[in-house]
Amino acid sequence: MPLKVGQKVVALMEGGEIFQELKAVKVQVLPDNIDDLEPSYLETRVMKAYVTAVSANTVYIDEEIYFSLDIVSEDFMPYKGDWVEVEYSCLPGPYNIKVHSAKPLFCKHLEEVCITSLYGRNGVIDNSIFFTLDSLKIPDGYSPQKYDIVDVVIVGSIQSCYIWRAMSMNPVPN
Structure with missing residues (x-):
């Protein structure tokens, strides 16, 4: 599919140590409203981390990655210090991570x-x-x-x- 100028994409890059040597080896076009994307649309990854804080309805695994208790697996209430397995996708933009699910690692x-x-x-x-x-x-x-x-x-x-x-x-x- 041909790309258009200004279209939002997620790209897998490979290449050398300087910016000019990078090339996209895989490009995925994103819809206009990326906040409503389903987990199956984006490439998902798994992160293993520990909970640094729990506040009201939000779980933090570091200062920039957090998620709602609504996506935590049933019967698990995270507590500060718990190891979790988090399924997430990277969205365009700096530090833009969408968390899809979280469950206890052990x-x-x-x-x-x-x-x-x-x-x-x-x-x-x-x-x-x-x-x-x-x-x-x-x-x-x-x-x-x-x-x-x-x-x-x-x-x-x-x-x-x-x-x-x-x-x-x-x-x-x-």
Whole structure:
């Protein structure tokens, strides 16, 4: 398809170290309203990063890349420090990234583990998994106690000296 002057495109470039040596090896024409593009229209990529902040309805993975909680996979509420896998596309213009989806990079289900310590609203499971009541999904009426045996879903996260964070917890009946 012939290109027109002023038409918006995404180009895959290759070449030397100076600008004059670059050449486009693949060009994709963009529609006029690029904000409404479907993920399938643009070439998607996957990024692995950790959450630097969560504010209201927005998740930040650095100062320039952020996304709405609306696109996060079901049953996952990101928390500062969590490792995420983000599917995104690059749009024309500097720092113009469109995020399509986000999910935990590492996720495991553990059965019958013990709460080993509690400090106010925070705690530790099996001396190795951090949790905070601020982000933990628990059954109505349940309040975690030291030495409770629980089933948990954990995600990879950077939390002080811990590399896992519990995101949901259910007590195991005696």
